Amino acid sequence: MKLLKLIAVLLDYPQEELWEHAGELRAACDDPALPPARRAALRGFADGLMAQEPMAAQERWLELFDRGRAMSLLLFEHIHGESRDRGQAMVDLLATYRGHGFALGAKQLPDYLPVVLEYLSLRPVEEVRDWLGHVAHILELLAARAQERGSAYAVLLETLVETATGKVDLALLRARVAGEERDDTPEAMDRVWEEEAVRFGAEAPGEECNPRPGCRRARSGSNPR
Template sequence: MSVLKLVGVLLDYPREELWQHGGELLAACDEVALTPPRRRQLRGFVQQLLDSDPLDAQAAWLATFDRGRSMSLLLFEHIHGESRDRGQAMVDLVETYRKHGFELDARELPDYLPLLLEFLAHQPQSEAREWLHHIGHIAGMLAARAAERELPHVPLLEILVEAGDGKVNLEALRQRASEEPRDDTAEAMDKLWEEEAVRFGAEAPAEDCKPPTRSPARPVHREVQP
Protein backbone atom coordinates (compact mmCIF):
# COMPACT_ATOMS: atom_id res chain seq x y z
CA MET A 1 0.00 0.00 0.00
CA SER A 2 1.42 3.39 -0.97
CA VAL A 3 1.84 6.08 1.65
CA LEU A 4 -0.81 8.26 -0.02
CA LYS A 5 -3.31 5.41 -0.07
CA LEU A 6 -2.57 4.65 3.58
CA VAL A 7 -2.87 8.27 4.73
CA GLY A 8 -6.11 8.60 2.77
CA VAL A 9 -7.57 5.53 4.46
CA LEU A 10 -6.57 6.81 7.89
CA LEU A 11 -8.03 10.28 7.28
CA ASP A 12 -11.31 8.87 6.01
CA TYR A 13 -14.36 8.17 8.16
CA PRO A 14 -13.46 5.08 10.22
CA ARG A 15 -15.79 2.31 9.15
CA GLU A 16 -15.91 -1.04 10.87
CA GLU A 17 -13.87 -2.65 8.09
CA LEU A 18 -10.78 -0.94 9.49
CA TRP A 19 -10.99 -3.07 12.65
CA GLN A 20 -11.44 -6.18 10.53
CA HIS A 21 -8.21 -5.42 8.66
CA GLY A 22 -6.20 -3.95 11.51
CA GLY A 23 -3.28 -6.30 11.03
CA GLU A 24 -2.94 -5.30 7.39
CA LEU A 25 -2.95 -1.61 8.31
CA LEU A 26 -0.24 -2.11 10.92
CA ALA A 27 1.86 -4.05 8.42
CA ALA A 28 1.38 -1.30 5.83
CA CYS A 29 2.76 1.26 8.29
CA ASP A 30 6.04 -0.66 8.40
CA GLU A 31 6.25 -0.96 4.62
CA VAL A 32 5.66 2.59 3.38
CA ALA A 33 8.59 4.64 2.13
CA LEU A 34 8.96 6.98 5.10
CA THR A 35 11.53 7.68 7.78
CA PRO A 36 11.47 5.36 10.80
CA PRO A 37 10.00 8.10 13.06
CA ARG A 38 7.15 8.71 10.63
CA ARG A 39 6.46 4.98 10.34
CA ARG A 40 6.30 4.74 14.13
CA GLN A 41 3.86 7.66 14.21
CA LEU A 42 1.65 5.98 11.63
CA ARG A 43 1.74 2.71 13.53
CA GLY A 44 0.89 4.54 16.75
CA PHE A 45 -2.08 6.23 15.09
CA VAL A 46 -3.39 2.94 13.75
CA GLN A 47 -2.90 1.14 17.07
CA GLN A 48 -4.73 3.91 18.93
CA LEU A 49 -7.56 3.64 16.44
CA LEU A 50 -7.76 -0.14 16.73
CA ASP A 51 -7.77 0.09 20.53
CA SER A 52 -10.78 2.39 20.46
CA ASP A 53 -14.44 1.45 20.14
CA PRO A 54 -15.65 1.95 16.54
CA LEU A 55 -18.61 4.07 17.61
CA ASP A 56 -16.36 6.30 19.71
CA ALA A 57 -13.89 6.63 16.83
CA GLN A 58 -16.66 7.55 14.41
CA ALA A 59 -18.09 10.14 16.79
CA ALA A 60 -14.61 11.63 17.26
CA TRP A 61 -14.12 11.83 13.47
CA LEU A 62 -17.40 13.70 13.04
CA ALA A 63 -16.52 16.07 15.87
CA THR A 64 -13.15 16.73 14.23
CA PHE A 65 -13.94 17.05 10.54
CA ASP A 66 -17.67 17.72 10.35
CA ARG A 67 -18.07 20.56 12.86
CA GLY A 68 -17.19 23.96 11.47
CA ARG A 69 -15.16 24.61 8.34
CA SER A 70 -11.60 25.02 9.54
CA MET A 71 -10.91 21.25 9.67
CA SER A 72 -12.97 20.34 6.61
CA LEU A 73 -11.44 17.68 4.37
CA LEU A 74 -13.15 19.28 1.38
CA LEU A 75 -10.27 21.12 -0.26
CA PHE A 76 -12.29 23.69 -2.16
CA GLU A 77 -13.84 24.77 1.13
CA HIS A 78 -10.43 26.28 1.93
CA ILE A 79 -9.71 27.59 -1.58
CA HIS A 80 -13.02 28.99 -2.81
CA GLY A 81 -15.24 29.13 0.26
CA GLU A 82 -18.68 30.36 -0.80
CA SER A 83 -17.46 31.62 -4.17
CA ARG A 84 -19.23 30.55 -7.35
CA ASP A 85 -15.80 29.46 -8.62
CA ARG A 86 -16.14 26.42 -6.42
CA GLY A 87 -18.76 24.84 -8.66
CA GLN A 88 -16.59 25.13 -11.75
CA ALA A 89 -13.59 23.81 -9.82
CA MET A 90 -15.65 20.74 -8.92
CA VAL A 91 -16.56 20.17 -12.55
CA ASP A 92 -12.93 20.55 -13.65
CA LEU A 93 -11.70 18.10 -11.02
CA VAL A 94 -14.27 15.46 -12.00
CA GLU A 95 -13.15 15.85 -15.61
CA THR A 96 -9.53 15.38 -14.56
CA TYR A 97 -10.45 12.15 -12.80
CA ARG A 98 -12.27 10.89 -15.88
CA LYS A 99 -9.37 11.71 -18.18
CA HIS A 100 -7.26 9.41 -16.04
CA GLY A 101 -9.82 6.61 -16.23
CA PHE A 102 -11.45 7.11 -12.82
CA GLU A 103 -15.16 7.33 -12.17
CA LEU A 104 -16.58 8.67 -8.92
CA ASP A 105 -19.56 7.44 -7.01
CA ALA A 106 -22.32 9.96 -7.73
CA ARG A 107 -22.65 10.67 -4.00
CA GLU A 108 -19.01 11.68 -3.50
CA LEU A 109 -17.63 15.19 -3.67
CA PRO A 110 -14.49 15.25 -5.85
CA ASP A 111 -12.48 17.56 -3.58
CA TYR A 112 -12.69 15.23 -0.56
CA LEU A 113 -9.06 14.82 0.51
CA PRO A 114 -9.05 11.02 1.10
CA LEU A 115 -10.58 10.59 -2.35
CA LEU A 116 -7.92 12.77 -3.96
CA LEU A 117 -5.20 10.80 -2.18
CA GLU A 118 -6.60 7.54 -3.51
CA PHE A 119 -6.50 9.02 -7.01
CA LEU A 120 -2.93 10.31 -6.56
CA ALA A 121 -1.80 6.92 -5.30
CA HIS A 122 -2.37 5.65 -8.86
CA GLN A 123 -0.48 8.49 -10.56
CA PRO A 124 3.24 8.77 -11.36
CA GLN A 125 5.24 10.01 -8.40
CA SER A 126 6.17 13.29 -10.09
CA GLU A 127 2.53 14.13 -10.82
CA ALA A 128 1.41 13.20 -7.33
CA ARG A 129 4.13 15.41 -5.86
CA GLU A 130 3.00 18.33 -7.99
CA TRP A 131 -0.60 17.94 -6.81
CA LEU A 132 0.53 17.76 -3.20
CA HIS A 133 2.68 20.83 -3.71
CA HIS A 134 -0.41 22.78 -4.79
CA ILE A 135 -2.41 21.72 -1.73
CA GLY A 136 0.57 21.87 0.63
CA HIS A 137 -0.58 25.06 2.35
CA ILE A 138 -4.02 23.55 3.02
CA ALA A 139 -2.50 20.35 4.42
CA GLY A 140 -0.12 22.45 6.50
CA MET A 141 -2.92 24.58 7.91
CA LEU A 142 -4.95 21.48 8.75
CA ALA A 143 -1.88 20.03 10.47
CA ALA A 144 -1.40 23.25 12.44
CA ARG A 145 -5.03 23.34 13.54
CA ALA A 146 -4.89 19.66 14.45
CA ALA A 147 -1.82 20.35 16.60
CA GLU A 148 -3.56 23.29 18.28
CA ARG A 149 -6.51 21.01 19.11
CA GLU A 150 -4.20 18.17 20.21
CA LEU A 151 -5.62 15.80 17.61
CA PRO A 152 -3.82 12.56 16.65
CA HIS A 153 -4.02 13.35 12.92
CA VAL A 154 -1.06 15.76 12.92
CA PRO A 155 1.54 13.35 11.48
CA LEU A 156 -0.85 12.24 8.71
CA LEU A 157 -1.23 15.80 7.48
CA GLU A 158 2.45 16.66 7.92
CA ILE A 159 3.35 13.65 5.79
CA LEU A 160 1.31 15.19 2.97
CA VAL A 161 3.21 18.46 3.32
CA GLU A 162 6.50 16.60 3.17
CA ALA A 163 5.37 14.55 0.17
CA GLY A 164 4.68 17.78 -1.73
CA ASP A 165 7.96 19.52 -1.11
CA GLY A 166 8.07 20.14 2.62
CA LYS A 167 8.65 23.90 2.17
CA VAL A 168 5.47 25.01 3.91
CA ASN A 169 6.32 27.03 7.02
CA LEU A 170 4.57 24.90 9.62
CA GLU A 171 5.76 27.05 12.51
CA ALA A 172 4.12 30.15 11.01
CA LEU A 173 0.93 28.19 10.39
CA ARG A 174 0.91 26.92 13.97
CA GLN A 175 1.18 30.49 15.21
CA ARG A 176 -1.72 31.49 12.99
CA ALA A 177 -3.77 28.52 14.19
CA SER A 178 -3.15 29.46 17.82
CA GLU A 179 -4.67 32.90 17.14
CA GLU A 180 -7.76 31.68 15.30
CA PRO A 181 -11.15 31.52 17.02
CA ARG A 182 -12.57 28.00 17.21
CA ASP A 183 -15.44 27.34 14.83
CA ASP A 184 -16.45 23.95 16.23
CA THR A 185 -17.96 25.12 19.52
CA ALA A 186 -21.68 24.96 20.17
CA GLU A 187 -21.88 28.75 20.04
CA ALA A 188 -20.02 28.94 16.74
CA MET A 189 -22.17 26.23 15.20
CA ASP A 190 -25.37 27.96 16.31
CA LYS A 191 -24.19 31.20 14.74
CA LEU A 192 -23.25 29.42 11.51
CA TRP A 193 -26.67 27.83 11.15
CA GLU A 194 -28.33 31.18 11.83
CA GLU A 195 -26.29 32.73 9.02
CA GLU A 196 -27.17 29.87 6.66
CA ALA A 197 -30.90 29.87 7.41
CA VAL A 198 -33.02 29.46 4.28
CA ARG A 199 -34.36 32.79 3.04
CA PHE A 200 -37.19 33.24 0.55
CA GLY A 201 -38.33 35.96 -1.78
CA ALA A 202 -36.27 39.11 -2.16
CA GLU A 203 -33.96 38.04 0.67
CA ALA A 204 -32.96 34.80 -1.01
CA PRO A 205 -29.36 34.79 -2.27
CA ALA A 206 -28.90 34.18 -6.01
CA GLU A 207 -26.73 31.10 -5.58
CA ASP A 208 -28.83 28.38 -7.18
CA CYS A 209 -25.81 26.46 -8.38
CA LYS A 210 -23.70 26.76 -5.25
CA PRO A 211 -22.38 23.31 -4.27
CA PRO A 212 -22.63 21.87 -0.76
CA THR A 213 -20.12 23.42 1.65
CA ARG A 214 -19.64 20.58 4.12
CA SER A 215 -19.18 16.85 4.04
CA PRO A 216 -22.31 14.76 4.64
CA ALA A 217 -23.26 13.90 8.21
CA ARG A 218 -22.38 10.29 7.46
CA PRO A 219 -19.68 10.07 4.80
CA VAL A 220 -20.36 7.46 2.14
CA HIS A 221 -17.93 4.86 0.93
CA ARG A 222 -16.08 6.14 -2.09
CA GLU A 223 -15.90 4.06 -5.22
CA VAL A 224 -13.06 5.22 -7.41
CA GLN A 225 -12.13 2.66 -9.98
CA PRO A 226 -9.20 2.75 -12.39
Protein backbone atom coordinates (compact mmCIF):
# COMPACT_ATOMS: atom_id res chain seq x y z
CA MET A 1 0.00 0.00 0.00
CA LYS A 2 1.50 3.28 -1.14
CA LEU A 3 -0.25 5.11 1.68
CA LEU A 4 1.68 3.18 4.33
CA LYS A 5 5.01 3.91 2.66
CA LEU A 6 4.11 7.62 2.54
CA ILE A 7 3.15 7.72 6.21
CA ALA A 8 6.31 5.78 7.12
CA VAL A 9 8.43 8.45 5.43
CA LEU A 10 6.51 11.39 6.93
CA LEU A 11 6.40 9.87 10.42
CA ASP A 12 10.10 9.05 10.54
CA TYR A 13 12.73 11.36 12.03
CA PRO A 14 13.09 14.08 9.38
CA GLN A 15 16.59 13.76 7.97
CA GLU A 16 17.81 16.71 5.89
CA GLU A 17 17.67 14.59 2.70
CA LEU A 18 13.89 14.60 3.01
CA TRP A 19 13.76 18.19 1.76
CA GLU A 20 15.47 17.09 -1.47
CA HIS A 21 12.40 14.98 -2.24
CA ALA A 22 9.72 17.55 -1.43
CA GLY A 23 8.18 17.28 -4.90
CA GLU A 24 7.89 13.51 -4.68
CA LEU A 25 6.30 13.74 -1.23
CA ARG A 26 3.69 16.21 -2.42
CA ALA A 27 2.94 14.06 -5.46
CA ALA A 28 2.46 11.02 -3.23
CA CYS A 29 0.05 12.97 -1.02
CA ASP A 30 -1.97 13.88 -4.11
CA ASP A 31 -2.51 10.23 -5.06
CA PRO A 32 -6.01 10.12 -6.65
CA ALA A 33 -6.58 6.73 -5.01
CA LEU A 34 -6.90 8.51 -1.65
CA PRO A 35 -10.18 10.13 -0.54
CA PRO A 36 -10.13 13.93 -1.19
CA ALA A 37 -10.25 14.83 2.51
CA ARG A 38 -7.36 12.51 3.33
CA ARG A 39 -5.35 13.82 0.37
CA ALA A 40 -5.83 17.38 1.58
CA ALA A 41 -4.84 16.49 5.16
CA LEU A 42 -1.68 14.67 4.11
CA ARG A 43 -0.71 17.39 1.65
CA GLY A 44 -1.22 19.99 4.36
CA PHE A 45 1.08 18.06 6.69
CA ALA A 46 3.75 17.63 4.00
CA ASP A 47 3.59 21.31 3.04
CA GLY A 48 3.89 22.32 6.68
CA LEU A 49 6.86 20.02 7.19
CA MET A 50 8.67 21.21 4.08
CA ALA A 51 8.07 24.86 5.05
CA GLN A 52 10.23 24.38 8.16
CA GLU A 53 13.98 24.43 8.42
CA PRO A 54 15.28 20.87 8.91
CA MET A 55 16.65 21.57 12.39
CA ALA A 56 13.35 23.06 13.53
CA ALA A 57 11.45 20.05 12.17
CA GLN A 58 13.86 17.67 13.86
CA GLU A 59 13.46 19.41 17.21
CA ARG A 60 9.67 19.26 16.86
CA TRP A 61 9.88 15.52 16.17
CA LEU A 62 12.13 14.96 19.17
CA GLU A 63 9.87 16.96 21.46
CA LEU A 64 6.91 14.78 20.52
CA PHE A 65 8.32 11.30 20.05
CA ASP A 66 11.60 11.16 21.97
CA ARG A 67 10.79 12.74 25.34
CA GLY A 68 8.94 10.30 27.50
CA ARG A 69 7.38 6.96 26.65
CA ALA A 70 3.77 8.00 26.05
CA MET A 71 4.40 8.96 22.40
CA SER A 72 7.08 6.38 21.65
CA LEU A 73 6.97 4.99 18.11
CA LEU A 74 8.45 1.73 19.39
CA LEU A 75 5.36 -0.46 19.45
CA PHE A 76 6.68 -3.07 21.88
CA GLU A 77 7.38 -0.36 24.43
CA HIS A 78 3.60 0.09 24.69
CA ILE A 79 2.99 -3.68 24.82
CA HIS A 80 5.88 -5.11 26.83
CA GLY A 81 7.52 -2.08 28.44
CA GLU A 82 10.97 -3.08 29.69
CA SER A 83 10.03 -6.73 30.36
CA ARG A 84 12.04 -9.65 29.03
CA ASP A 85 9.15 -10.51 26.70
CA ARG A 86 10.11 -7.53 24.57
CA GLY A 87 13.43 -9.11 23.57
CA GLN A 88 11.77 -12.32 22.33
CA ALA A 89 9.10 -10.30 20.50
CA MET A 90 11.87 -8.39 18.71
CA VAL A 91 13.58 -11.63 17.71
CA ASP A 92 10.31 -13.04 16.36
CA LEU A 93 9.55 -9.87 14.40
CA LEU A 94 13.03 -9.84 12.88
CA ALA A 95 12.55 -13.44 11.82
CA THR A 96 9.28 -12.51 10.11
CA TYR A 97 10.96 -9.69 8.23
CA ARG A 98 13.85 -11.88 7.11
CA GLY A 99 11.49 -14.64 6.09
CA HIS A 100 9.93 -12.23 3.57
CA GLY A 101 13.22 -10.75 2.38
CA PHE A 102 12.82 -7.45 4.22
CA ALA A 103 16.17 -6.14 5.45
CA LEU A 104 16.62 -3.58 8.21
CA GLY A 105 19.31 -0.94 8.43
CA ALA A 106 22.07 -1.40 11.00
CA LYS A 107 20.50 0.95 13.56
CA GLN A 108 16.82 0.22 12.89
CA LEU A 109 14.68 -1.48 15.51
CA PRO A 110 12.05 -3.87 14.15
CA ASP A 111 9.17 -2.51 16.25
CA TYR A 112 9.73 1.11 15.20
CA LEU A 113 6.42 2.14 13.65
CA PRO A 114 7.81 3.61 10.38
CA VAL A 115 9.77 0.36 9.85
CA VAL A 116 6.64 -1.72 10.47
CA LEU A 117 4.71 0.45 8.00
CA GLU A 118 7.41 0.18 5.36
CA TYR A 119 7.31 -3.60 5.69
CA LEU A 120 3.51 -3.68 5.51
CA SER A 121 3.54 -1.46 2.41
CA LEU A 122 5.02 -4.49 0.61
CA ARG A 123 2.53 -7.02 1.94
CA PRO A 124 -0.95 -8.13 0.77
CA VAL A 125 -3.93 -6.05 1.88
CA GLU A 126 -5.37 -8.77 4.13
CA GLU A 127 -2.07 -9.10 5.97
CA VAL A 128 -1.89 -5.31 6.37
CA ARG A 129 -5.36 -5.21 7.91
CA ASP A 130 -4.51 -8.05 10.27
CA TRP A 131 -1.29 -6.40 11.51
CA LEU A 132 -2.85 -2.96 11.89
CA GLY A 133 -5.85 -4.48 13.63
CA HIS A 134 -3.57 -5.97 16.28
CA VAL A 135 -1.96 -2.60 17.05
CA ALA A 136 -5.03 -0.41 16.46
CA HIS A 137 -5.37 0.31 20.19
CA ILE A 138 -1.82 1.69 20.25
CA LEU A 139 -2.41 3.77 17.11
CA GLU A 140 -5.60 5.20 18.63
CA LEU A 141 -3.81 6.10 21.84
CA LEU A 142 -0.95 7.78 19.97
CA ALA A 143 -3.43 9.68 17.79
CA ALA A 144 -5.45 10.84 20.80
CA ARG A 145 -2.33 12.01 22.60
CA ALA A 146 -1.06 13.81 19.51
CA GLN A 147 -4.43 15.54 19.16
CA GLU A 148 -4.39 16.51 22.84
CA ARG A 149 -0.92 18.02 22.41
CA GLY A 150 -2.00 19.93 19.32
CA SER A 151 0.59 18.22 17.13
CA ALA A 152 0.40 18.24 13.36
CA TYR A 153 1.55 14.60 13.48
CA ALA A 154 -1.95 13.70 14.65
CA VAL A 155 -3.01 13.71 10.97
CA LEU A 156 -0.66 10.83 10.17
CA LEU A 157 -1.72 8.80 13.19
CA GLU A 158 -5.42 9.43 12.50
CA THR A 159 -4.88 8.16 8.95
CA LEU A 160 -3.37 4.96 10.34
CA VAL A 161 -6.31 4.54 12.72
CA GLU A 162 -8.71 4.99 9.81
CA THR A 163 -6.78 2.43 7.76
CA ALA A 164 -6.80 -0.04 10.67
CA THR A 165 -10.40 0.33 11.84
CA GLY A 166 -12.27 2.09 9.03
CA LYS A 167 -13.12 5.09 11.22
CA VAL A 168 -11.62 7.71 13.52
CA ASP A 169 -13.55 8.27 16.75
CA LEU A 170 -11.16 9.31 19.50
CA ALA A 171 -13.47 11.36 21.73
CA LEU A 172 -13.40 8.92 24.65
CA LEU A 173 -9.65 8.45 24.43
CA ARG A 174 -9.14 12.21 24.22
CA ALA A 175 -11.05 12.59 27.48
CA ARG A 176 -8.90 9.89 29.06
CA VAL A 177 -5.51 11.17 27.92
CA ALA A 178 -6.43 14.74 28.91
CA GLY A 179 -6.12 13.57 32.51
CA GLU A 180 -2.78 11.82 32.07
CA GLU A 181 0.30 13.13 33.80
CA ARG A 182 2.70 14.22 31.07
CA ASP A 183 5.93 12.25 30.95
CA ASP A 184 7.76 14.63 28.60
CA THR A 185 8.31 17.51 31.02
CA PRO A 186 11.83 18.21 32.35
CA GLU A 187 10.68 17.17 35.83
CA ALA A 188 9.20 13.88 34.63
CA MET A 189 12.28 13.05 32.57
CA ASP A 190 14.56 13.82 35.49
CA ARG A 191 12.58 11.35 37.61
CA VAL A 192 12.97 8.65 34.96
CA TRP A 193 16.69 9.35 34.73
CA GLU A 194 17.06 8.98 38.49
CA GLU A 195 14.95 5.81 38.74
CA GLU A 196 16.00 3.88 35.63
CA ALA A 197 18.48 1.10 36.31
CA VAL A 198 21.78 0.93 34.46
CA ARG A 199 21.57 -1.71 31.73
CA PHE A 200 24.36 -3.72 30.16
CA GLY A 201 24.36 -6.11 27.23
CA ALA A 202 22.45 -6.14 23.96
CA GLU A 203 19.90 -3.52 24.99
CA ALA A 204 22.37 -1.04 26.46
CA PRO A 205 22.55 2.18 24.37
CA GLY A 206 25.77 2.64 22.46
CA GLU A 207 27.85 5.80 22.55
CA GLU A 208 27.07 6.48 18.92
CA CYS A 209 23.32 6.42 19.63
CA ASN A 210 21.56 9.26 17.81
CA PRO A 211 18.20 10.70 18.89
CA ARG A 212 16.69 8.45 16.26
CA PRO A 213 14.28 5.55 16.70
CA GLY A 214 15.01 3.63 19.86
CA CYS A 215 17.67 6.05 21.06
CA ARG A 216 16.17 8.32 23.69
CA ARG A 217 18.27 11.19 24.91
CA ALA A 218 19.60 10.76 28.42
CA ARG A 219 18.15 13.98 29.80
CA SER A 220 15.86 16.66 28.49
CA GLY A 221 17.70 19.58 27.00
CA SER A 222 20.68 17.58 25.75
CA ASN A 223 21.65 18.16 22.14
CA PRO A 224 21.50 15.62 19.31
CA ARG A 225 24.86 14.29 18.25
